[in-house]
Amino acid sequence: xxxxxxxxxxxxxxxxxxxxxxxxxxxxxxxxxxxxxxxxxxxxxxxxxxxxxxxxxxxxxxxxxxxxxxxxxxxxxxxxxxxxxxxxxxxxxxxxxxxxxxxxxxxxxxxxxxxxxxxxxxxxxxxxxxxxxxxxxxxxxxxxxxxxxxxxxxxxxxxxxxxxxxxxxxxxxxxxxxxxxxxxxxxxxxxxxxxxxxxxxxxxxxxxxxxxxxxxxxxxxxxxxxxxxxxxxxxxxxxxxxxxxxxxxxxxxxxxxxxxxxxxxxxxxxxxxxxxxxxxxxxxxxxxxxxxxxxxxxxxxxxxxxxxxxxxxxxxxxxxxxxxxxxxxxxxxxxxxxxxxxxxxxxxxxxxxxxxxxxxxxxxxxxxxxxxxxxxxxxxxxxxxxx
Numbered sequence: 001x002x003x004x005x006x007x008x009x010x011x012x013x014x015x016x017x018x019x020x021x022x023x024x025x026x027x028x029x030x031x032x033x034x035x036x037x038x039x040x041x042x043x044x045x046x047x048x049x050x051x052x053x054x055x056x057x058x059x060x061x062x063x064x065x066x067x068x069x070x071x072x073x074x075x076x077x078x079x080x081x082x083x084x085x086x087x088x089x090x091x092x093x094x095x096x097x098x099x100x101x102x103x104x105x106x107x108x109x110x111x112x113x114x115x116x117x118x119x120x121x122x123x124x125x126x127x128x129x130x131x132x133x134x135x136x137x138x139x140x141x142x143x144x145x146x147x148x149x150x151x152x153x154x155x156x157x158x159x160x161x162x163x164x165x166x167x168x169x170x171x172x173x174x175x176x177x178x179x180x181x182x183x184x185x186x187x188x189x190x191x192x193x194x195x196x197x198x199x200x201x202x203x204x205x206x207x208x209x210x211x212x213x214x215x216x217x218x219x220x221x222x223x224x225x226x227x228x229x230x231x232x233x234x235x236x237x238x239x240x241x242x243x244x245x246x247x248x249x250x251x252x253x254x255x256x257x258x259x260x261x262x263x264x265x266x267x268x269x270x271x272x273x274x275x276x277x278x279x280x281x282x283x284x285x286x287x288x289x290x291x292x293x294x295x296x297x298x299x300x301x302x303x304x305x306x307x308x309x310x311x312x313x314x315x316x317x318x319x320x321x322x323x324x325x326x327x328x329x330x331x332x333x334x335x336x337x338x339x340x341x342x343x344x345x346x347x348x349x350x351x352x353x354x355x356x357x358x359x360x361x362x363x364x365x366x367x368x369x370x371x372x373x374x375x376x377x378x379x380x381x382x383x384x385x386x387x
Contacts, residue, residue: 008035008341008350013179015086016041016077017061018101022134022159023168023195024090024118025057030172031086032060033341035351039366041066041077042359044387055336058356064367065360065387072385074100078109079370085182086175088116093128103190113188114178118171122194134159137195138166143203150220150227166198223247229281230255230271233310240293241310244284246271248306255305259287331355360387 013036017028032038038061064080067073078101081087087106089096096102096117103115120137121127135156138144143162148155171193178191209215214223221227230246246252252271261267267283270276288296297309311319317328317337328337334355341350363386367377380386 008033009345009348010034010036010176013037013086014084015039015061015088016080016084018077018087018089018091018096019043020090020118021051022090023163023166023171024088025054026164027116027118027168027171027175028088029057029060029353030168031175033350033353035348036086038062039064039080039362040357041068041080042387043068044073044360044384047359053356055334055356056338059331059338060353061357062362062366063357063359064363066363067385067387068099068101070383070385071100072380072383076367076380076385077101078105080366081106081109081113083370084110084113085179086114086116088118088171088175090118092131093117093119093123107188111188112182112186114175114182114191115188116171116175116178116191116193118167119192119194120167121196123192127196134162134195138162138199140196141199141203142206143199145217146203146206146219146225148219148225150218152220154219161202162195162199166202167193167195170198170201227277229277229284232281232284234284234288236288236293236296237290238292238294242288242293242296242300243308243310245306245308251304251306254303255300255307258299258303258305258307259284261287363387 010031013031015028015031015036015038017024017038017040019025019040019042028038028040040061040063042063042065044065044067064076066076068077081101087101089101097104103117106113106115117123119128120132121130135144138157138161139154141162144154144156146154147157147161171191174191174193178189182188206215209222216222219225224231226232228247230244230252233241233243235241244255246255249271253268256265256268261283267276267280270280291299293309296307300307316322322328325340327340329340329352330336331338331353338353341353344350363381364374364377367386368374377386
């Protein structure tokens with residue numbers, strides 16, 4: 001790969017991250033992976049018992065430990081902001097203002113700053129200050145309602161839909177858009193991204209299908225929610241599973257060939273015939289149960305049929321496509337399989353991210369870069385302002 005852009009497309013972008021949980025750190029990882037220089041402001045003192053360091057999504061930044069309830073601590077943050085392009089906070093609405101590091105104070109220090117606010121329900125409205133987690137946010141968007149089998153309770157999709165694919169990705173996109181706008185206007189602005197809005201946007205696809213009359217409210221009866229027997233998971237002879245996604249009829253017919261259905265089997269015509277879906281599901285269940293997952297994987301590997309094995313987390317790191325693409329690479333000196341930076345570029349070469357920092361490990365170095373004298377750093381540490 002060419003060496004002319006060896007530090008990523010966001011090289012030179014400086015980000016201040018006010019430490020949080022959930023979608024905030026993941027959003028910042030996306031920016032750091034693209035080459036942004038990130039300083040995380042951690043709190044002085046022991047971490048909450050509800051918090052554990054995530055060895056993947058907290059990679060790629062440095063850490064300073066600051067008491068944000070002390071005036072001198074607030075000043076440290078404002079000094080960081082003066083040299084920054086982006087500040088990201090994921091507090092409840094109003095908390096940053098009470099601390100003295102809200103948008104007004106930060107824009108007074110740096111009018112070009114992109115002030116990124118990532119929350120659950122947004123910065124205003126009757127639910128703005130309500131506590132929640134991914135499951136709560138997506139529960140109000142129709143997303144959670146839509147995930148699960150017919151006649152059963154909704155199934156939480158881990159926190160992939162709301163926190164990560166929703167709020168974090170929306171915020172990363174919003175930050176980059178705001179940075180581009182700042183190039184022409186010379187002014188910063190506030191970016192309000194939240195899990196509720198972002199998940200509502202993601203659900204636009206399904207809402208569109210509903211508007212067309214092809215998606216019903218009954219969970220587990222639609223094309224992509226296990227309603228269609230050709231878009232579902234099946235148990236194999238060894239108790240493991242395969243995923244069948246034969247939406248197009250040509251893939252469906254090829255899959256039936258591999259499964260051993262006779263050329264004249266009437267179920268070959270059941271692809272779009274809902275009246276025969278129950279019989280088709282029973283036949284597919286019986287067919288997949290005749291061989292192990294890996295036997296089916298080998299058989300389908302020779303055909304374009306959209307039938308693949310379902311891998312566990314460890315198997316996923318060893319899959320041949322992941323291996324060929326180098327999808328997991330350890331960080332030097334940190335023995336944890338790390339997903340590589342995504343997406344990839346034809347010219348820009350993204351950096352190998354450093355491991356997650358220890359809280360406050362970079363305090364002295366970062367403040368020195370801001371022009372703090374060693375004596376000043378020592379006095380702030382002695383006063384408990386720095387960790």
